[in-house]
Amino acid sequence: MSRSTWYVAVIVVPFMLSAAACSSASGDSSPTPTGAATSMGTSSSPVRPGDVPVTVQQWSVNAPTTIPAGPTTFSVKNTGTKEHEFVAYQTDTLAADIPIASYEGEQNRINEDTNGTNVGETGDLDPGATGTLTVTLTPGHYVFFCNLPKHYALGMRLDVTVQ
Numbered sequence: 001m002s003r004s005t006w007y008v009a010v011i012v013v014p015f016m017l018s019a020a021a022c023s024s025a026s027g028d029s030s031p032t033p034t035g036a037a038t039s040m041g042t043s044s045s046p047v048r049p050g051d052v053p054v055t056v057q058q059w060s061v062n063a064p065t066t067i068p069a070g071p072t073t074f075s076v077k078n079t080g081t082k083e084h085e086f087v088a089y090q091t092d093t094l095a096a097d098i099p100i101a102s103y104e105g106e107q108n109r110i111n112e113d114t115n116g117t118n119v120g121e122t123g124d125l126d127p128g129a130t131g132t133l134t135v136t137l138t139p140g141h142y143v144f145f146c147n148l149p150k151h152y153a154l155g156m157r158l159d160v161t162v163q
Helices: 003-022
Strands: 052-056 060-062 070-078 087-090 098-101 106-110 116-120 130-139 142-146 155-163
Touching: 060 155, 087 130, 116 130
Parallel strands: 052 070
Antiparallel strands: 052 060, 070 130, 087 116, 087 142, 098 106, 142 155
16 A cells, blocks of 8 residues: 555544534534533424423433424423432523522432423423423423432433424
């Protein structure tokens, strides 16, 4: 192999492949916010109005990341091995930027009375349990999360757009 062929194979090709992998096919160069929660099983495709499936487990909230505005019923299944809850929270603040402090006398929770509005929650769900939450969503940014102590900090949060 000549020196120029080696250079192309070892230096140029990997650089071009990594540059292609980092580009957006849609031309949208907006970066994903640092620290924004993403979870396997989430989808950016809108769901049908009215019915939104959600799973909560250690340490993620799995739901569509784009939801239509209007009357919505969340069907929330705890597929984890620990107790969890589901909170729908309307806020202009990204999930990663909401401070973790104390709430209702417990440490390591976010204060649901600041940074936004709690539009509804399921309450605590035992492992394997399913709960429903019916609310009317208005367009905007929401964070779906579990606010049991330490769960939010461990990654049980998801940024969602309602349109």
